[in-house]
Amino acid sequence: MGATHPDRHRYVIGDVQGCFDELQILIQKIGFDPGQDRLWVAGDLINRGPGNLAVLRYLKSLGERVVCVLGNHDIFFLAVVSGAVSQTPEDTLQDLLEAPDRDELVDWLRRRPLFHVEDGYAMVHAGLLPQWSVAQAEDLAAEVECELGGEHWQDFLRGLWGGKPCAWRDDLTGQDRLRIIVNAMSRLRFLRSDASIDLKPKGRPEDQPGLIPWYAYPDARWQTHTILHGHWSALGYRDTGGVIALDSGCVWGGSLTAFRLADRAVWSSPALTTERTGAE
Template sequence: MAVYAVGDIQGCYIELQQMLEQIRFDPAQDRLWLVGDLVNRGPGSLQVLRLVRSLGDSAITVLGNHDLHLLAVAEGAAELHRTDTLDEILAAPDRDELLAWLRQQRLVHAEGDYMLVHAGLLPQWSVKQAASLAREVEDALRGPDYATFLARMYGNTPHAWDDDLAGYKRLRVIVNAFTRMRICTLQGEMEFRFKGEVEHIPEGYLPWFEVPDRKSRKATVIFGHWSALGLKVMPNVIALDTGCLWGGPMTAIRLEDRQLFQVSCKNPVAQNW
C-alpha cells in the first residue's frame, strides 16, 4: 500500500485525473491524502467532489477555507464572491448528498508520524491537542445546528489562542488556524491579509512552521493553502500547494519514499486573486 498526499485542487479536475493516472492510483490498495480546498476558482469543482466522494475510504480529505465557504454559501450564511465557481455544485441534482458528505470531513488527520491539515497549526498546539480541537469543530459541522456555526464562523478575531476561549469565538480561532493561517508571531498571533512570498512577510511575523519550539514539531505536518510558498519538503514539514490553479503544477508526494509527482496546469486562472 502507498500513501500519496496531494496539494490544493480547487476544482482542477482534469489535472487531478491525470495525477491519479500518473501515480497509478489503486483505490483497492493505495490511499490518497488531500490537503483541502477541493473546490472553487477552478472549472471542475463538481466533478472533483464527485470523484473524491466515489473513492470512499481510500481518500482522506481535510477541509480548507474554500470547502467551508461552499458549505456556508449553500446554507445562506455567506454570499458568493465574484471569483467563485460554485454555481454548478449548488445547482447539481446530487447537491444535498455532496454537501452532506463534505460536512462529514475532518479538519485534521493524524496518523503515525504525520498530521494532515489545510493551512497550519498554532505553535502552542501539540498534535494531540490539535486533533482534540479539530473534533470540536467537526462536531459543530456535523450537528443539528451546523447552519448557525457556519454563520458565526467568519471573522479575524480573536486572532490568538487562549485555552479559556468558549463558544463560537473558540471555534472561530480553531477554524482560522487550520484553514486560513500562513504566518503568526512568536506568541501565535495570526495575520490573515498576507498571501505573498516569504521574503515579504511583515515585520514581527514568520511562517507558522518556523516558530521555534512549536509543540507539533516532532510530527511531519503536511499542508497546502499557501501557493506563494510553493513546494517545501523538510524533515517535519511538507508544503504542497504549488499553485495549479494559477498555472503552476499540481503536486503529489508518496510518503513512503518522498518521491514527488507533478502534473502541468491545463487552464490557469488569469490572475491570483
C-alpha cells in the first residue's frame, strides 16, 4: 500500500482531456505549489480538447509531484502510436503525433500507473469490479503496467482492443485477463446484475434501469477505501462519502474540478468553450 507523504496538500483533478487553459486557471485558483503540494489526475489527460501537447508537457514537468493514472483516451493515444487503432475525426491528437518530443512524451505516458493507492484513498480512471479488493486491484493493475512499460508494449496494445471477456474470473490468463483489467479500470460505467461489464451505455444511471453503476454494486470488496474516479461526465462532480466522481465534463462545456484530500474542499474552472462535440 502507498506510504504517507509529508505534503502540504494533495489535490485531485478530474478529466483534463487537453483543456490546458482551464487546467492552468484551476491550478492558480487552488494555489497549487509544486514545491509543497502534490497533484493527482484521474486519467484522460488528453484528447477531444485543443491543448494535448501542452497538458502532457506540463504534467511531465512536475516530476514526482504529480500522479496521473491512465484513462481510456490516454491508452487510445498509445494505441494509435502503436498502430493498433486509427484516429477518428473526433480525435484531436495531431499536435502530439507531430511533436518533436513525441517519443519522450509517449515513454512518459506509458509508464503512468493504472491505479494509485495512498492513505485510504484509491484513484482509478473509470471503476473497479466488485470481486476485487483494493490490494488485488493493485496487483492486477501492476500486471498491465508491466506490459505497457516493457519493451514489447506496442505488441501488447495491438492485442488489447475489444470488449471481451466481460466477466471476471481469477483464472483468466493472457490477453483476456489483461483486456478486462484495462476495460474495468479505464472504461467501466455499468455492470449487469451478474457483475459482468456492459460498456455500451454512457448516460446517467437513472436512464439505465436494468443496469447497476459499478460504484453501487452491493458488497463490493473495494469498499475498504475511498475511491476517486473520473470518466463519467454524466455524473458530474459527486461526493457520496466512499466514492468521489471528478469528471465534470470540461471538454464538453462543463467544468474542470479539483478536490483536496485533507478537507474535501472543491474548486472548479468553467470551460472556456462549449463548441466541442463527440463521444467520451
